[in-house]
Amino acid sequence: MTKSDQLPMQATQVELVIEARWVVPVDANNTLHEFYSVVIDQQLIVDVLPTEQARVKYTAAELLVADEHVLMPGLINAHTHAAMTLMRGIADDQPLMDWLNSHIWPAERAIVTERYVEDASLLACAEMLSGGTTCFNDMYFYPQATALAANKAGMRAHLGLTVLEFPTNYAADADDYLQKGFEAHDSWRGNALISSALAPHAPYTISNQTFEKVLIYAEQLGLGIHTHLHETRDEIVQGETAHGVRPIQRIAALGLLGPGFIAAHGVHLLPHEIDMLAEYGCHIAHCPASNLKLGSGIAPVQALLKNNVNVCIGTDGAASNNRLDMFSEMRLAALLCKGVSEDAAVLPAHQALKMVTINAAKAIGLDHKIGSIEVGKQADLVAVKLSDFAISPCYDPVSHLVYSCGREHVTHTWVAGELRYSNGTYANIEPVELKEIIQIWQPKLRQYKH
CATH class of the missing domain: 3.20.20.140 (Metal-dependent hydrolases)
Structure with a gap:
């Protein structure tokens, strides 16, 4: 064994790692991963692997621990x-x-x-x-x-x-x-x-x-x-x-x-x-x-x-x-x-x-870019929290997403690797602006109600 062989593997620097309780990649085999991480760099999914391995293989500028969540495609x-x-x-x-x-x-x-x-x-x-x-x-x-x-x-x-x-x-x-x-x-x-x-x-x-x-x-x-x-x-x-x-x-x-x-x-x-x-x-x-x-x-x-x-x-x-x-x-x-x-x-x-x-x-002709969690695709992702009492217990996360969860259980939304929504806060939209939009247009449209 050479001296270089004895050196520990150097972790790869990436922009974001999301550690999730479950990951639903949406594939032909209906795969469900548990205790998995999705690794994101330069807008793309660069790896999907068990969290224990991800912690050794990657160093992230940002780490999100979603240990009560299922991570799914947008x-x-x-x-x-x-x-x-x-x-x-x-x-x-x-x-x-x-x-x-x-x-x-x-x-x-x-x-x-x-x-x-x-x-x-x-x-x-x-x-x-x-x-x-x-x-x-x-x-x-x-x-x-x-x-x-x-x-x-x-x-x-x-x-x-x-x-x-x-x-x-x-x-x-x-x-x-x-x-x-x-x-x-x-x-x-x-x-x-x-x-x-x-x-x-x-x-x-x-x-x-x-x-x-x-x-x-x-x-x-x-x-x-x-x-x-x-x-x-x-x-x-x-x-x-x-x-x-x-x-x-x-x-x-x-x-x-x-x-x-x-x-x-x-x-x-x-x-x-x-x-x-x-x-x-x-x-x-x-x-x-x-x-x-x-x-x-x-x-x-x-x-x-x-x-x-x-x-x-x-x-x-x-x-x-x-x-x-x-x-x-x-x-x-x-x-x-x-x-x-x-x-x-x-x-x-x-x-x-x-x-x-x-x-x-x-x-829409974009299945080569989005629609599933696969290496090489754009990181359009959603984290859904499954631990709320109103939707507990959870035996099958995929079944839960379809039959139990609502949009109120979404905690994070990423588009092309950028966090656009998190726990009630938007990255680029101010609630006061939305309120002003409603105040401007609702009176103009009210007359067409009946």
Whole structure:
């Protein structure tokens, strides 16, 4: 043995080590680690190993001991409208089309500006970060304003470049929406936390000609497509009346279906339409609370999963939910699927957890970066405290995350290795600013309540 062989191993210096009671990496084997550490440096996960080994192998500039917590990947809200957060509760107990035509769209025409979107999106970011959501897939006007809010909060955002046929405060016609969207897309090209998709609103608001343009631009720019689809029976009847076929058949004929296509809702799907989604590798953003609240129905999640369609979960906007709470959404999705199928084994906890993490990351094309705790991925992480008496005892941490925990049990949220929320305190958001935002906009929106 040489002299150098006798020297103790020198510990590697890293930025952060999180010592957790449990780590749920979210992998194909449904692994659960106990007394494990996640090692983070330069925004990335550089190691996942037993804590005893981590203490020998690494020296951290910052050490967080989370000995009553489970560490999990950051939650991903697969479909929302962040800037509708200030419209929370203004038109409750209305069916979708009445809700849109008589309340939401009039309010948007009167209120929505770039400043409104930035303010409302910041409020949404605060709500999501405190509940463990690290990334959201958005669709709304003025996406550059949403990007500004997400940047300020330190969140990851996949922003839809919204397209409609009719004029709004934001744009005059479909071509104007597209042009403004491309300008927004270009503005955040160098931003590692912001990405884009083309977001034609829905088949009932988009012409064939515009859908064709969307497809061309999506292929040229390498962007996904995010749209509402088969949310209500009325939408389908309207589509059949106008075009002679159901909406999904129409957009399939136009060539939009593919592995970059996210259909929000997918409530009313026939068996052959589910087969079509599977064949083309499409994704469904399931929004159970919004679908129930608007009386739209219950998506056929069991059939979608059985046919290997990638299903993720979104909250929809706070105006139709009325929360941006992925814990409650995950629990509701699992329970609904069991109740509708009359099979308690359907959608087990591990699978529900995948729907709000790696499945959503796959849908937005970021599964190589986020969605699981793996070496080389971005450190988007959430610590959830499992020792509160109200949710004790804990026998299975993954089951606990889905069926027992709420967003109130989130203690820490990291995005790209940076702590963005900790025990009621935000890194970049001042509560007084959120209070001022509410005070400014609530009086303006109050008249659209009924």
